[in-house]
Amino acid sequence: MKISDFLDENRIILDLRAKTKEELLNEMGETFKKTGVVDDSGYARFIEKLNNREETCSTGFQDGVAIPHMKARAVKKISLAFGISKEGIDFDALDKKPSKIFIMIAAPKENPNEYLNLLAKVSEIFLDENNIKKVMEVKTKEELYEILDKYEA
Numbered sequence: 662m663k664i665s666d667f668l669d670e671n672r673i674i675l676d677l678r679a680k681t682k683e684e685l686l687n688e689m690g691e692t693f694k695k696t697g698v699v700d701d702s703g704y705a706r707f708i709e710k711l712n713n714r715e716e717t718c719s720t721g722f723q724d725g726v727a728i729p730h731m732k733a734r735a736v737k738k739i740s741l742a743f744g745i746s747k748e749g750i751d752f753d754a755l756d757k758k759p760s761k762i763f764i765m766i767a768a769p770k771e772n773p774n775e776y777l778n779l780l781a782k783v784s785e786i787f788l789d790e791n792n793i794k795k796v797m798e799v800k801t802k803e804e805l806y807e808i809l810d811k812y813e814a
Contacts, residue, residue, distance in 0.1 A: 664741070664782060665809040667766075671696050672742035673802045677750075677763070685750055686711045686729060689742045689765045696740075698767055703735020707767070721752030721760050725797075726787045730766035730780055732773070739768040739775055741783070743805065745797065762787065762796055786812055 672692040679685035690708050693699040699707050711731050714720070721727040727750075742765040749759025764783050768776040786792050792808065799805045 662813065663810055664779075664786070664812045665806050667739060667741040667779060668743060668806075668809065669696050669740070670802050672698075672740065673805060674742075674744040675799065675802065675805075677744045677746040679744075679746065679750060680748075682715055682750060682752055683712060685744070685746070685752075685763060686715065686765075689729075689744050689763060692742045693736070693740065693765075693767050698737055698740045699733075700735045700737065703733065707731065707733050707735045715753075719753035721754030722784075722787070723754055723756040723758070724787075724790060724793055725749065725754075725758060725761040726764075726793060727752040727754065727760035727762070728764045728766065728780070728783055728787070730768070730776075732768045732770050732776060734770055736767045736769045739766070739772070739779060741766055741779075745799070762793060782812060 679688045694704045720729045744763040749761045752760035
């Protein structure tokens with residue numbers, strides 16, 4: 662299965678409006694609700710858990726990449742959301758630089774292996790500086806799919 666199989670074009674934001682970590686989690690989290698990945702009834706709790714997780718341990722890595730992720734009962738199926746912030750957002754990254762590429766993973770509580778495999782593959786893709794550079798240059802959702810379609814989950 663390809664990484665892009667976990668993504669929906671309605672969960673891709675190439676021009677994030679968020680300026681803070683909390684705004685980012687809400688803006689991207691909303692895409693899961695709008696596409697039916699997260700139950701309306703469990704959405705507020707899902708966002709609360711994402712925020713709590715970030716307070717405990719940031720998912721900001723380095724080189725401008727952050728991968729917020731959460732397993733929750735409100736999640737119906739494992740899915741990705743993707744966002745780009747041209748200005749960057751302080752995400753308490755390991756290298757202390759603003760994060761610009763955000764890959765959010767939402768997963769149900771069941772099937773932790775699929776969740777861990779997807780998290781590992783996404784992390785592997787964005788450890789490559791060439792991939793980061795290519796993604797920062799995308800102008801369309803189709804261009805993003807072309808980059809991600811090369812990778813199996």
